[in-house]
Amino acid sequence: MSAKPGRMNARIALRVRTDSPALDAGLTAGYSDEVKRWAEVRPVGAVAYAASVQSDERVTHRMRMRLFSRITTKYEVVWNGWVYRVRRAKHEHDKRETLLEVEEQRRVDDESEVSNGE
Known part of the structure; x- marks a missing residue:
């Protein structure tokens, strides 16, 4: 599942x-x-x-991005009106990419939390 240029087209927000x-x-x-x-x-x-x-470690989505080596399971991802919990983070240094395995948690309640690609 190697990401090709142009395949990373979703704007996500990472937060602790x-x-x-x-x-x-x-x-x-x-x-x-x-x-x-x-x-x-x-x-x-x-x-x-x-x-x-x-x-007992549900994974609903995989998210691949450019290398972000400090990410851990303490992080959440906000994307498309949903909050995802990071279950695993695999840092592929040779490809300079990070692969996240995340679990869909809940809808974003507050509109100010929605990651809208800005």
Whole structure:
């Protein structure tokens, strides 16, 4: 699944989510500044999804972008009105690319969080 020029046509936003205690005994989510990147976004096939469910680490999409070596599983991806949690990040230094395996989490509630390609 090597990305060719022009295949990275989805504008994604990467951010770190930090949960802190709220006054009502819940959690309040805080987010770092977003880092915008161009990426190739593909849903996984049925077999890959079924295997990920069995291992209790659901993967719904793969996202390939230019090398971003500091990304970890603490990151979230915002794309196309959805928030995805990074499950795995594979840094392919010889190709100068990073492959993310992500799980679709939820719709973006606040319109200010939507990554609109700017």
